[in-house]
Amino acid sequence: MKRICTICARGGSKGVPGKNMRLLAGKPLLAHSIEQARACGLFDVVAVSSDDAAILAAATAYGADLAITRPHELATDTAAKLPVIRHAVETAEARCGLRFDTMVDLDATSPLRSVEDIVNAVRLLEEEGAGNVITGMPARRSPYFNLVERDAAGRVGLAKTLATPVFRRQDAPACFDMNASIYAWRRAVLFEAPGLFNADTRLYEMPEERSIDIDSEVDFLLVELLINRRHAQGQA
Incomplete structure (x- = not known):
């Protein structure tokens, strides 16, 4: 069983300019997801996809195995995310000479997830027979x-x-709000299904305090508050 974790971090951002490189608890926002991917011990490869050279350099500095330059057509404001993930996986396979069975994408703007959340989402995919897994919180x-x-x-x-x-x-x-934190796929579903929701899409439930997706300055402030509180309480 070969697994890859992708983290897609575009250089442009309208709601929070430069958010993927903005410091959160002393390190770039992007770094939190890379470190979580490394800490869970599941992945043969952790790959970061970006159109921005500074983001790719930071990805390597904080432990990503691969820094993948995203094509311009996949880095526009209107580009869908699934083609970006497919491109990252295919590029990683070509570079590493591997064929991945499980693909997991961590959204760089959702750093409050726990390592256990990643492990449990992958377990739901692989042990419960799901085609793909999304995460969400009670609506x-x-x-x-x-x-x-x-x-x-x-x-x-x-x-x-x-x-x-x-x-x-x-x-x-x-009902649940999707929190854009963790996505997991079996290979065939990622590459052959037309969209995110398929015949056997499952949901891994996360609490609200680990579900904030940074899309505005207010979101960033809330995440910063919660991260600092965790550190004050001695949590990872």
């Missing part, structure tokens, strides 16, 4: 109770309805 809003849609005429209604109406949020079907 703050429910489409069956307090998440609404507005139609073209301006009328508002629940996003989803049930045959029997729900009067308490606790009685609604469990």
Whole structure:
């Protein structure tokens, strides 16, 4: 069983300029995900994909096995992530002479995950027969109770309805917010399936305090607060 971890870190960012190289607890944001990948001991190769030379240099400095230069067409604001991951895996296989069975992508902007989260997501993929695994946290809003849609005429209604109406949020079907932290695939699913959701996509649940994805300055401040609190409490 051969496994690769990819970390995709583009140079451009609109919400938080330069966020992948911004210091968090004394090291670039990118470094936290590299160190987590190394610490879990699962991966034959940890590869960072970027269009930015400084990010690729930092990736090598903080322990990545491969620094992969991303093609321009995969580094635009509108580029989808799946082709980026496929490119990174194919490039790593060509360089290392390996064929990977399990592919895991860690989002550099979600540094609050634990090493155990990575291990458990991979275990769900490999031991439970899943095609691919995503991560998420319990949703703050429910489409069956307090998440609404507005139609073209301006009328508002629940996003989803049930045959029997729900009067308490606790009685609604469990829903989850994707937290963009960990993605795991079997090889065939990554390269042959058309999208993220497939016939056997599973979800690994994480708590809210490990699920913040940095997409704004407020997100960065929250993550910084939580990281500093962990360090103050002697946690990794």
